[in-house]
Amino acid sequence: MSARRPIPRWADVALLPAINLLLALIVSGLVVLFVGENPFHAIQVIIYGAFGYGEGVGYTLYYATNFIFTGLAVAVAAHAGLFNIGGDGQAYVAGLGAIVVALALDQTHWLIAMPLAVIAAGAVGGFWAFVPGWLQAKRGSHVVITTIMFNFIAAALMVYMVNRVLKPASTMAPESETIDVAGRVPQLRQFFSFFGYSPVNLSIVIAIAALIGVYILIWHTKFGYAMRVLGQNPTASRYAGISNSRMIMITMTISGALAGMVAINEVMGVQNRLVLDFVAGAGFVGIAVALMGRNHPIGIALAAVLFGALYQGGQELQFVIPGITREMIVVIQALVILFTGAMEGLFRPALERAFMLFSPEQKADAIAASTAKTES
Amino acid sequence: MDLSAILSILDATIRLSTPLLLACLAGLYSERAGIFDIGLEGKMLAAAFAAGAVAAITGSAWIGLAAGMSVSLATALLQGVAAITLRGNQLIAGVAINMLAAGLTTFLGQTWFSQGGRTPPLGEGGRFVPINLPFANEVAGVPIIGPIYYELISGHYILVYIAFLMVAVTAYVLYRTRFGLRLRAVGESPKAVDTAGISVVKLRYQAVIITGLLCGIAGAYFSIAQGSGFGNNMTAGKGYIALAALIFAKWKPVPAMFTCLLFGFLDALQIRLQSARLGGVEIPVQAIQALPYVLTVILLAGFIGKAVGPKAGGVAYTKER
Numbered sequence: 269m270s271a272r273r274p275i276p277r278w279a280d281v282a283l284l285p286a287i288n289l290l291l292a293l294i295v296s297g298l299v300v301l302f303v304g305e306n307p308f309h310a311i312q313v314i315i316y317g318a319f320g321y322g323e324g325v326g327y328t329l330y331y332a333t334n335f336i337f338t339g340l341a342v343a344v345a346a347h348a349g350l351f352n353i354g355g356d357g358q359a360y361v362a363g364l365g366a367i368v369v370a371l372a373l374d375q376t377h378w379l380i381a382m383p384l385a386v387i388a389a390g391a392v393g394g395f396w397a398f399v400p401g402w403l404q405a406k407r408g409s410h411v412v413i414t415t416i417m418f419n420f421i422a423a424a425l426m427v428y429m430v431n432r433v434l435k436p437a438s439t440m441a442p443e444s445e446t447i448d449v450a451g452r453v454p455q456l457r458q459f460f461s462f463f464g465y466s467p468v469n470l471s472i473v474i475a476i477a478a479l480i481g482v483y484i485l486i487w488h489t490k491f492g493y494a495m496r497v498l499g500q501n502p503t504a505s506r507y508a509g510i511s512n513s514r515m516i517m518i519t520m521t522i523s524g525a526l527a528g529m530v531a532i533n534e535v536m537g538v539q540n541r542l543v544l545d546f547v548a549g550a551g552f553v554g555i556a557v558a559l560m561g562r563n564h565p566i567g568i569a570l571a572a573v574l575f576g577a578l579y580q581g582g583q584e585l586q587f588v589i590p591g592i593t594r595e596m597i598v599v600i601q602a603l604v605i606l607f608t609g610a611m612e613g614l615f616r617p618a619l620e621r622a623f624m625l626f627s628p629e630q631k632a633d634a635i636a637a638s639t640a641k642t643e644s
Numbered sequence: 645m646d647l648s649a650i651l652s653i654l655d656a657t658i659r660l661s662t663p664l665l666l667a668c669l670a671g672l673y674s675e676r677a678g679i680f681d682i683g684l685e686g687k688m689l690a691a692a693f694a695a696g697a698v699a700a701i702t703g704s705a706w707i708g709l710a711a712g713m714s715v716s717l718a719t720a721l722l723q724g725v726a727a728i729t730l731r732g733n734q735l736i737a738g739v740a741i742n743m744l745a746a747g748l749t750t751f752l753g754q755t756w757f758s759q760g761g762r763t764p765p766l767g768e769g770g771r772f773v774p775i776n777l778p779f780a781n782e783v784a785g786v787p788i789i790g791p792i793y794y795e796l797i798s799g800h801y802i803l804v805y806i807a808f809l810m811v812a813v814t815a816y817v818l819y820r821t822r823f824g825l826r827l828r829a830v831g832e833s834p835k836a837v838d839t840a841g842i843s844v845v846k847l848r849y850q851a852v853i854i855t856g857l858l859c860g861i862a863g864a865y866f867s868i869a870q871g872s873g874f875g876n877n878m879t880a881g882k883g884y885i886a887l888a889a890l891i892f893a894k895w896k897p898v899p900a901m902f903t904c905l906l907f908g909f910l911d912a913l914q915i916r917l918q919s920a921r922l923g924g925v926e927i928p929v930q931a932i933q934a935l936p937y938v939l940t941v942i943l944l945a946g947f948i949g950k951a952v953g954p955k956a957g958g959v960a961y962t963k964e965r
């Protein structure tokens with residue numbers, strides 16, 4: 269048994285996620301079948317809705333923008349061995365930073381407002397993750413539980429802030445004042461009519477920059493190296509002279525700041541105001557995206573587009589097939605998390621065995637291993 | 645505030661803390677056995693839906709309860725397979741379960757009943773009715789003790805009494821039986837349990853099964869006792885409050901009861917008061933809503949006592965080869 273070898277890298281980063289995705293789709297297909305609809309027709313509708321025409325593509329990219337941010341947030345923390353479930357809350361409170369800057373500067377120009385809002389949203393989102401990080405580093409409370417708690421604290425805080433502080437006295441709806449046109453992040457449709465009326469905006473450029481930035485940070489800086497050492501073996505990193513508690517706090521702050529970028533896309537790019545619950549679960553989609561993307565920026569970009577397509581296609585789905593609501597997408601997402609994150613043991617051992625049998629230089633090992641097993 | 649106002653808040657406290665208590669005790673079994681369970685919310689939600697749907701179709705609250713418990717059990721076993729047999733990440737399994745329940749209940753609810761995700765309202769018999777304890781009406785007139793007995797102790801659903809009974813049962817099982825000793829041991833040092841010739845896997849599955857059944861009762865309480873039928877996302881984060889309560893109670897049954905009562909009381913308070921005044925300063929209702937989470941964070945940080953979970957929690961057991 270112990271002669272098992274790890275599967276080749278390409279299989280680990282591409283084949284295994286693909287199998288898990290396929291399995292998630294098959295199970296979801298069975299659910300669709302179970303309620304009496306045709307799963308193949310559903311898939312067709314989703315693919316056409318997501319990629320079939322310009323506006324659909326625009327919506328797919330708009331959702332993907334959010335998921336890139338939250339996916340990166342989960343991935344950055346994961347490299348340091350931390351599980352940040354608080355992306356939702358961090359993105360939500362980051363809305364405060366975005367809206368304050370946007371409203372203050374909406375008489376100037378978006379080129380001034382956007383960078384400052386990025387800093388403000390990043391700072392607020394980062395702070396919301398820094399506190400759990402600090403509590404883990406200095407007080408020993410587990411970051412998973414604290415970030416869950418912080419999601420709920422964020423929700424209560426934001427209801428208060430929107431209703432009591434940001435809402436103008438003249439309106440009834442629980443939302444902030446509207447940002448003037450000059451302070452909004454421009455929509456891509458202003459440059460390319462291809463995108464129809466979709467809300468994809470220049471935030472996607474920030475998302476691409478974030479992907480590149482995270483890549484450089486994790487694999488090409490001393491800090492990223494220290495993060496990965498901490499994630500692999502905290503004892504080793506401590507003996508290597510790395511301050512684990514400092515690393516945890518900084519990593520969590522970066523993670524929260526990345527999640528906070530969702531606020532730029534939603535508040536300044538799409539809604540043009542701060543509305544309640546604008547994050548709409550994007551933080552949790554980030555978990556699925558990071559798991560599928562194997563915590564690598566390229567994987568995250570692909571997985572984010574995949575989930576963006578599922579969200580947009582799912583929206584389309586409920587118009588075309590009334591029997592299927594968009595919650596089906598949440599089911600697919602949950603199954604992806606289940607299969608790639610928690611049930612990895614389902615296929616990995618089988619794949620390991622398969623690769624041992626099919627690769628010539630490992631065949632001898634495999635035979636030796638199986639004889640050893642039968643003898644014992 | 646007069647006696648009747650206080651009694652009505654306390655009465656609401658008991659009603660609101662019941663599902664918390666059931667879910668909290670459910671989590672206690674898993675976590676004491678070394679399995680982190682952040683999927684309490686999902687199991688409750690799934691059970692609430694199943695109970696609501698089946699009670700609506702069959703017209704029987706008891707069959708609804710059984711359906712809720714079965715679905716919650718199945719969900720718990722799925723989580724168990726991931727966490728115990730496949731040695732997967734327990735936290736991620738919990739996240740997946742919560743998401744799966746949120747998606748499936750809304751999706752199936754809409755497809756089956758076409759009422760925006762709601763299950764049909766329950767008729768006579770489909771819902772649990774409050775039980776009047778013996779002599780409740782007779783002693784209601786007695787000053788002080790009468791109203792307390794009549795309002796506070798009598799007149800709850802049977803699931804409420806089951807929940808509070810479960811506190812005693814759990815305390816007994818955990819501290820006075822061989823199973824309880826082994827359960828606590830497997831959460832602290834599975835290797836020692838294994839060395840003693842007891843199956844770690846079997847014990848952990850037993851714990852997960854109990855968790856599933858109790859979450860099932862908690863979920864059913866939402867849709868066929870407290871409410872009449874299932875509504876979208878009906879559990880509304882109560883599973884996470886239960887988790888917070890479990891930590892706050894330091895994974896012990898009797899403190900779990902008091903913590904759930906406290907959190908239930910805060911809930912009752914925020915429903916009753918739109919805002920409270922304390923020494924001339926207005927306290928927004930959202931502050932009361934956030935209090936259970938804030939308190940748990942403060943406790944976890946070791947500022948008021950120290951919450952240290954079972955040592956082997958979160959780690960799958962691998963037998964040495």
